[in-house]
Structure formats: structure tokens, C-alpha cells
Amino acid sequence: MNKKKFNKKHNNLMNLLDQVPGVNEHMNSFEVQMGKEIFQRRLELGLTQSELVEKILKQGDKITQATISKVECGDNTVGSDTYNKIFRALGDHIEIEIKFGEYPKRSRCEPVFT
Structure with missing residues (x-):
């Protein structure tokens, strides 16, 4: 499959996922955002996951x-x-x-504390 065709299929899949309840919330979660940043930094440094593990072990951490x-x-x-x-x-x-983002609106079910 050529790159152009792959990118189109990928974009179609991502658009479809955007319609699934909860997907946007998950993709914008702290954990996913941190994972993306760490992944990008590791690639910038040219490290594999195993090489990153070795660096961490050399720091004395497990x-x-x-x-x-x-x-x-x-x-x-x-x-x-x-x-x-x-x-x-x-x-x-x-x-x-x-x-x-926008300040969340309080749910009707949520108790009000005074």
C-alpha cells in the first residue's frame, strides 16, 4: 500500500473514531498526552525503548x-x-x-455544598 493511500485510510479511521463516545476524552487525557510527549522525545533522541531502559538502569532506577x-x-x-x-x-x-477548556457546568445530579 502506498503512503498516500495509507494516510487516507488512517484519516478515515481517525474521523470514524472521533464519533465514538469517549474517544476524544481518552485521547486528550493526561496519560495519553504524556505518552505522546515521551514517545516524541525518545524518537528525537534516536532511542529505542530498550535503549531508554538502559539509560534509566544506568541512573540506578529500575x-x-x-x-x-x-x-x-x-x-x-x-x-x-x-x-x-x-x-x-x-x-x-x-x-x-x-x-x-471551558469551565465545566455543574450536573443537575451533583450535590451543592454550602
């Missing part, structure tokens, strides 16, 4: 390639200590920008 994979896939069971190990190995300087 981690597995499976954990790196979970992080990059946006798994929601990853703890902050794991992120910190990875951040240190990828350059240690972390700049995280948080952007909030």
Missing part, C-alpha cells in the same frame, strides 16, 4: 521495556515515580503546560 510501552500507549496505571525516571533519562528539564 524499569522494564514493557513499562515504557505502557507509558507511551497512555496507560492510566502509571505512577509519577515512573514518569520521573523517564523524564530524567530524556533530559531532566521538563516544561509542562496545562491548558484548561
